[in-house]
Amino acid sequence: MVLSWASRGGGAVRGRTGMVVTVAFATVWACEAGGPERERAASSALEPSAIGSPGHSTGGPFVDPVYGIAFETVPGFDVRVAFENPGAAAGVIRRRLLVEGSGPGHVVVDIWENVQRLSFDDWLQRYGFVARYRSGPVGHLRRWGAGGYLGVREQVSSRMSPPKDYAIVWTGDAVVRIMLVGGDRGASRAAFERILDTLRAREGTP
Numbered sequence: 396m397v398l399s400w401a402s403r404g405g406g407a408v409r410g411r412t413g414m415v416v417t418v419a420f421a422t423v424w425a426c427e428a429g430g431p432e433r434e435r436a437a438s439s440a441l442e443p444s445a446i447g448s449p450g451h452s453t454g455g456p457f458v459d460p461v462y463g464i465a466f467e468t469v470p471g472f473d474v475r476v477a478f479e480n481p482g483a484a485a486g487v488i489r490r491r492l493l494v495e496g497s498g499p500g501h502v503v504v505d506i507w508e509n510v511q512r513l514s515f516d517d518w519l520q521r522y523g524f525v526a527r528y529r530s531g532p533v534g535h536l537r538r539w540g541a542g543g544y545l546g547v548r549e550q551v552s553s554r555m556s557p558p559k560d561y562a563i564v565w566t567g568d569a570v571v572r573i574m575l576v577g578g579d580r581g582a583s584r585a586a587f588e589r590i591l592d593t594l595r596a597r598e599g600t601p
Contacts, residue, residue: 456593462490462506462569463597466540466590471582472496477503485510486522494590500583502590505572515545515565526563526572539564540594560587566596 454470461479468474472494479490486507494502507526509518519526519533527533528551539546539562546564557577564571571594575587 458597459490459492459506462508464504464506464566464569464571465593465595465597466504467593468494469582469586469589472502472586486525494586496582496586498583500575500577502583502587503572503574503576504590505574507570507572509565509567509569512567515570518565518570519547519563522570523563526570528559528561539591541592542566542595544594544596562591564591564594566594569596571596 454468454472456465456467457474458465473496474492474494477491477493478488480487481489483489488505489508490506492504492506494504505526507522513521515536523533527549529549533547534549536545536547538544539548544564544566546562548560548562550558550560552558559574559576561572561574564573573587573591573594575583
């Protein structure tokens with residue numbers, strides 16, 4: 396499966412605290428899974444959170460105010476909302492976060508809400524085709540993040556897209572995919588590993 400995305404708009408939004416945050420909207424991503432390319436349009440209704448002004452190096456802890464997903468980044472990397480789909484079907488990404496530094500690589504954090512309260516095995520059987528970039532059996536499950544959540548890590552590469560290293564992690568209330576896209580062995584790799592190692596989910600998330 397090949398994933399690509401492109402933002403068709405963006406801007407700065409001033410929240411209630413007066414902090415200016417950068418948001419991207421009207422994002423389109425295309426998924427290809429052994430067949431013709433398919434495109435889906437994402438919602439443009441964003442709720443910006445205080446994640447730092449444009450160009451601000453966040454580093455340290457980050458908590459998503461809607462889904463309660465928390466992790467730590469490394470110095471020099473910013474977190475911003477790329478798109479969200481509130482109220483979408485169970486198999487659709489509810490929110491995408493981008494963790495970006497100055498280099499070519501970046502980390503994508505996708506959040507699915509587990510509204511049906513499925514086990515991880517059941518969720519993968521039902522929706523794994525939208526979350527994974529390879530077919531075939533799922534590999535060995537292990538514990539990930541500060542919360543010790545069940546998850547699987549996979550790596551894919553092809554001539555048609557940048558290499559991807561990703562983990563799909565089940566927190567109970569949500570399923571989170573942390574993915575390194577086109578990363579190098581430097582800062583973007585360190586950011587990816589840091590997010591994966593420190594992932595936590597707030598109790599009582601939606």
